[in-house]
Amino acid sequence: MAPQLPEGAVMYEVYPRSFSDSGDDGIGDLLGATQRLDYLRWLGVNLLWLTPFYPSPLADGGYDVANYVGVDPLFGTLADFDMLVAEATMRSMGIVVDGVFNHTSDQHQWFVDSRSSRNSPRRGWYTWRNPAPDGGPPNNWISVFGGSAWTYDETTDQYYLHSFLPQQPDLNWESPEVRQALQSVLRFWFGRGVMGVRVDAWDWTGKDLQTFADDPVNPDYDPAIDHDPYHRLLHTNSTRLPRLADYLRALEEVAQEFSGRFIVTETYPAGRAELGSEYRAIFDQYTLGLSTPFVFGLMWSEFNALEVGRFVNRVQTVLRVGEVPMYVMGNHDSSRLASRVGEPAARAAAMLLLTLPGLPVIYAGDELGLVDGVILPHQVRDPAAKQHAKLGRDPGRTPIPWTVRRPKAGFTTGTPWLPITQPSAMSVEAQLGNPRSTLQLYRQLIAIRHTESSLERGEYGPISVSHPDVFVYVRRHRDEQVAVLLNLSGYDVRFSTLLDGGKRLLSSELDMPASDISLRSARLRPWEGWVVRLG
């Protein structure tokens, strides 16, 4: 079957609470996002992924859904959503929504029914087990957010399973009724004009619901260097079982009923030793060609030529024609890209992301080079931060600064739900007025990606280079070839390649006009990258 993934698109992740507030409650909303569509069109992105805006008690920022087919009043109404889709469509942009299908909120009617009695018709929609002989949890599985993955419920004297917060009980995907109910949810959103669904926490959906065997202890876990107690166990029985392939098929079948729709899964490779090559096994589960996984490795590897080159080369080596990786360098679950790699390196990171194969994903605010916000203890909102001080995700979720004025920064007329602490020079307003800004770099990179067919859909080939800090690759489509050269170090580097040269379309510094150059021997400034059309 011909792949129907929107190859050639650039996706942009909107965290609605932090994107733009049309009112004064300090929380971004759907109308606010609609008002920013012209900005996004100017930037050049064509798919907008919105993280959850559904009715929710917000125990986990909306990843605890109480109703899959509605809009929380905080974010607006279904009519606002329809308008967002219509306005986006007019600008040739598609909307992608979040499918939080591993779990619901404990306030969802399905769970309310399930918990009410052992005889409830919805009892089997979740996983209920008797206590262990000592009265404790049924097995040793632990929650991503800390503690046991089981919570005891007095009403029926049983434990229920939750891979995340106790307020996020896991759905039982072995139940055909659950799968059908989730298929109906997909139909609802595809029917409203949504182009894609990003399926949350996909790995946790595939767990051993037959034997409930304990997870083995991770022999490499060292609490002195790893502060995340979730890594104490290897989650071989509670995540990533091969059943995922069947579950995915249930979702893909719905995508197939519509035309041009697709599914992206939040998938993490199991091991990190051979990081990259695991993607063969992952892609093997995506058989209908309508879905693809996020590729997260660049969020964890050291940002140097050796590590980055090794990871990308491994992933690209295992991919087959038609498979579309979705490289991610930032999202709402991590530290800001510019804080992770360092501000001087963030421009090189942008060039990498937007010149790799597949469908790149930009996290809103990374196009501004935003750094982590400063969150004081009394301002913490993320439940994960409340469990383990080190894991807070709020610094990467602070609102977008649209204007230079503080403290509201054009984001709201009220008080922003998280403070905006980044310098005014990082605002959209300031960067629009600066021809060399990070924002202008993202815009130019996206524009070049859309005009050079080799960048949009070309093959990938690594190129050897004389210097260990330089990462070079070529993208090739028919007789068009583009080379990308990245100095992933804070030093000036002189290097040579076997490439002849061509027309340099862009330097990440945005301070040189397009010109013909030789690549036999060249020099890159600290963290500088070039896009060069060969021949």
Ligand code: GLC
């Ligand atoms: C995913 C989401 C994250 C959420 C978790 C539980 O990892 O990206 O934000 O907390 O799933 O739904």
